[in-house]
Amino acid sequence: MIENTLANRLKKAREEVGFSQSKLARIVGVTPQAIQALEAGTSAGSKHLAAISGALGVEAVWLATGEGDLKRKPRRxxxxxxxxxxxxxxxxxxxxxxxxxxxxxxxxxxxxxxxxxxxxxxxxxxxxxxxxxxxxxxxxxxxxxxxxxxxxxxxxxxxxxxxxxxxxxxxxxxxxxxxxxxxxxxxxxxxxxxxxxxxxxxxxxxxxxxxxxxxxxxxxxxxxxxxxxxxxxxxxxxxxxxxxxxxxxxxxxxxxxxxxxxxxxxxxxxxxxxxxxxxxxxxxxxxxxxxxxxxxxxxxxxxxxxx
Structure with a gap:
């Protein structure tokens, strides 16, 4: 069973939309190394999680904590x-x-x-x-x-x-x-x-x-x-x-x-x-x-x- 961690949730969401780490980094405005660190588990979090979740089409709360729905809710x-x-x-x-x-x-x-x-x-x-x-x-x-x-x-x-x-x-x-x-x-x-x-x-x-x-x-x-x-x-x-x-x-x-x-x-x-x-x-x-x-x-x- 895959552990429910930020690293695994991020990798799962990224792969489902077909983004490479570099492409996600460019969209969000961070370095590829920042995405790599999150997916490797060497970085515990990021101030860019809201932007990352938006780019991937998932809920920021789910990405950060694993709680709630994966798919993004209706627009604000x-x-x-x-x-x-x-x-x-x-x-x-x-x-x-x-x-x-x-x-x-x-x-x-x-x-x-x-x-x-x-x-x-x-x-x-x-x-x-x-x-x-x-x-x-x-x-x-x-x-x-x-x-x-x-x-x-x-x-x-x-x-x-x-x-x-x-x-x-x-x-x-x-x-x-x-x-x-x-x-x-x-x-x-x-x-x-x-x-x-x-x-x-x-x-x-x-x-x-x-x-x-x-x-x-x-x-x-x-x-x-x-x-x-x-x-x-x-x-x-x-x-x-x-x-x-x-x-x-x-x-x-x-x-x-x-x-x-x-x-x-x-x-x-x-x-x-x-x-x-x-x-x-x-x-x-x-x-x-x-x-x-x-x-x-x-x-x-x-x-x-x-x-």
Whole structure:
């Protein structure tokens, strides 16, 4: 009888999905030696067990302790699906305007998503700086985003530079013009023809809730409320992720974790009360605002994740 240890459970789960130790390590973001040590029993545990279990499609509790069910439970909802409302055609699905000089085949995506009742498309995403967008287009996108952020926050002269610096390099782009995979549709996205999922490579985000290196299920049919985690699509077909704070009519406010940390580290009470924790964005440059409906600690089986 095989002993019920972490080492044996990990090896069993890994072999069932057909991953090598090196492939699992690449997906999770650890060294192959770390996986080898866990399976050899020379390492008693790891802070990456949740990510490992997600990549293998098993419950983290089962992997860590051997208790409970092996297979992962239904995905965690982080918003109320009852608030979802049909919104018709989504602007970001139609690509850039024809006169836009940046339209060089990098629209998200150039064709509409085909509805399937049982699955939704998932796209692997990267920071714009790390993406395969042509250099000239990348420079123009970065300039447009930087100017937009600065102008949106210029009425806060004491912090406009800090707001811009902490926000402009946190925009992501889709790493291709077709879905990287199709995954099972969660219950809260039933009937939402334009729902999709994203998997973000890297850790840069201004959001206080980390959805990076996880599958985030996106609902384009829910009006954002205070506290929702949202995906803000800019006209350059890039997006930023953060917590939605408010909609003032012409502007929206997003919580910026870097600004929050600045205020928490400020020892001068007078300076503390004058600081801001918000990145303001003018709506004239926003293509769409979509809500993150749920998160699964897993990864699509895409070779892009192993780059």
């Amino acid at each position: 909802d982080i918003s109320d699906p009852s608030e979802a409302q049909p919104v018709g055609n989504l602007h970001f699905l139609m690509g850039f305007d024809k006169e836009d000089p940046l339209d060089d085949g990098w629209s998200f995506p150039p064709t509409r998503i085909v509805f399937n009742a049982d699955t939704i498309p998932i796209f692997v995403c990267q920071i714009v700086d790390d993406s395969r967008i042509p250099k000239k287009a990348k420079e123009e996108i970065t300039k447009k985003i930087t100017d937009w952020i600065y102008k949106s926050n210029v009425d806060d002269p004491d912090f406009v530079e800090r707001i811009t610096d902490t926000t402009r390099d946190k925009f992501f782009s889709i790493s291709g013009d077709v879905p990287d995979d199709y995954i099972p549709r969660p219950h809260y996205l039933k009937g939402q023809g334009e729902a999709y999922a994203i998997y973000i490579i890297g850790n840069k985000t201004i959001s206080p809730v980390n959805i990076n290196k996880s599958i985030a299920f996106i609902s384009p049919h829910k009006n954002p409320q205070h506290g929702d985690i949202v995906v803000i699509w800019h006209k350059t077909n890039t997006f930023i992720v953060s917590k939605f704070l408010y909609d003032s009519g012409d502007y929206i406010g997003l919580e910026n974790q870097y600004l929050v940390n600045d205020s928490l580290n400020e020892e001068d009470p007078d300076k503390y009360f004058s600081m801001t924790d918000t990145t303001v964005l003018s709506k004239d440059q926003i293509r769409s605002v979509h809500c993150v409906g749920g998160v699964e600690f897993s990864a699509p089986r895409s070779p892009k994740i192993q780059q």
